[in-house]
Amino acid sequence: MSRAGESIASRWQSVQREIEIALSRRPKNWNHPVKVLAVSKGQPVETILEAVAQGLLCFGENYVQEALAKQERLLHEVPVDVTQLEWHFIGHLQRNKVSRVIQRFHLIQSIDRPSLVVELERQMAKANLNLSPKSQRVLIEVNLSGEPSKAGVSPQDLESLAQQVKDSPYLILDGLMTMPPHQDSAENSRPYFKRLAELKSLLEVKFHCSLPHLSMGTSQDYAVAIEEGASIVRLGSILLGERQGRQV
Helix, strand or coil, X not given: CCCCCCCHHHHHHHHHHHHHHHHHCCCXXXXXXXXXXXXXXXXXXXXXXXXXXXXXXXEEECCHHHHHHHHHHHHHHCCCCHHHCEEEECCCCCHHHHHHHXXXXXXXXXXXXXXXXXXXXXHHHHHCCCCCCCCEEEEEEXXXXXXXXXXXECHHHHHHHHHHHHHCCCEEEEEEEECCCCCCCHHHHHHHHHHHHHHHXXXXXXXXXXXXXXXXXXXXXXXXXXHCCCCEEEECHHHHCCCCCCCC
């Protein structure tokens, strides 16, 4: 975890060292890179700007209103071409917020139910009749623990939801995401990461396609997730420091 008073620059250096070590522990034939997603929920725009100054350009948000407010402000304040910034939506997406999310995020990581896919398609068709096909990239969130408090489709229902996304004229299925239950040791998360990688491989065989992303691993267990094949790790406090509360 991050230490009080530590800068984003020093945290980022530490994270990069840990990533290099974790990558060295992968099988030699795994050569896909790892994208670090800075989880900026609860962080002020000033913290995001500090992160951008260190070369971090990918940010994850959980709440629609907070995310859109930050995007709007950064249009005027970011010191790089704003098109270089990549925004991911990683929170539970309510159907009544879908119209505000479409085309505002590079990747929606929390597709977890058929009704959400239907609403995404409806709102995308309504928003622009000339919208290009297959224009919104998504990940399916999988609940591997079976905890009722966690979002995500069950492994048993994953294939049918993946089929629905694959059949959508607007959505591109880029892979899977999961959030393991809280563990006292990062090593205890390893079985969940292994299972998600297995499910991705099964879908690739089923649909004769390549799914580029496994989004798994947070500040507590990202090194283990990378060892098990993560392509996206979601880092909050270990990178940006403690959250300051919802920024709305």
